[in-house]
Amino acid sequence: MISKMPLCAQNSTMVATAQNISDSTHIKTLFHADSTSTQKTSKAIDSEVIYSSADSIIFDVTQKKVISYGDAHVEYENIDLQSYYISLHISNSEIFAKGMYDSLQQKVGFPKYTDDSDFFDADSMQYNFKTRRGLAYGVITQQDEGYLHGQKTKIHNDKEIHIEKGKYTTCDAENPHFHVHITRGKVIPNDKIIFGPAWLIIDEIPIPLVIPFGFFPNKKGRSNGILLPTVGEEAAKGFYFRDMGIYLGFSEYADLRWTADYYTLGSWRTNIRTNYVKRYTFNGSFDVSYASLVY
Structure with missing residues (x-):
């Protein structure tokens, strides 16, 4: 039997236990909820689940399913999920x-998933509370100073995620102006992002240079890794890719940054910079550049 609970304008709550779910008559006597209401249930789940909705909640007693519409919100232990449906x-x-699209084809209420300090937006997702595994589509998440997009993303119980047909970029637009296209990738929390065959795409135009494999740093503080370029245009030099290269942190006393700039009208520049320091004794840097300018 399916029971529907319209939400009214008075402050109240409803608590549905496993016994309540199996007794539809008892459930009906507990319907006193509004947009601030909260319901709790536990069956085949280790901890309490807290869920709410700004529109309506449907209890399907036969299938033991709870469906929430409109600013739906579910909390389970350290997991927080918000979505239209x-x-x-x-x-x-x-x-x-x-989520859904409104009459102007704008996104409304697309899923927002948070697990401790990990979070991402998605077009849709499914997740199992007990196995801590899930599958999400159209994922966008921030990783350190970059943004990672995944057409198909698998979530594992150790918080590692595997991505198919992904993008990595420093552009914060939903459709980034440039990105590294990743055929497959693996995100290791607070460590690195490892990827397979990849190539650079700028304004939806692929650059014919394939990277067989590589990684981006994905942890706080200084770490070795690839530096993504800044993309733009100058009237005299054409489109450019600036400051692409690598960073090597040898120790707490020294590091090295090797970058290059490339302009589509033929100019280019390369730069090597190293910083060194010994506390209370000395510090400094060494910088070497070489450039070829075409006007």
Whole structure:
């Protein structure tokens, strides 16, 4: 039997236990919720699940499923999920979330997932509370100073994620103006992003230079890794890619930054810079550049 709970304008809450879910008559007597209401349930799930909605909540007693519409919100231990639509299958601990498009084809209520300090936006996702594994589509997440997009993303119980058809960029636009296209990748939390065959795409134009494999640093503080370029245009030199290169942190006393600039009208520049320091004794830097300018 399916029971629907319209939300009214009075402050109240409803608590649905596993026994309540199996007794539809009892559930109906507990319907006193509004947009600030909160419901709790636990069955086949280790901890309490807290869920709410600004529109309506449907209890499907036969399938043991709870469906929330409109600013739906689910909390489970350290996991927080917000979306326009969320369905929670109580018997197998699985949850599914998706957004919608309004009349102007603008995104509304697309899933926002948070697990401790990890977070991402997605077009849709499914997740199992007990196994801590999930699958998400259209993911966008910030990793250190970059943004990672994934067409298909697998979430593992150790918080590692695997990505198919991804993008890595420093551009914060939903459709970035430039990015490294990643066929497959693996994100190791607070360590690195490892990727397979990849290539640079600028304004949807692929650059014919394939990187067989590589990695980006993905942890706080100084770390070795690839430096993504800044993309732009100068009237005299054409389009440019500036400051692409690598960074090497040898120790707490010295590092090296090797970068290059390239302009489509033929100019280029390369630069090597190293910093060194010994506390209370000395510090300094060494900088060498070489350039070829074409006007």
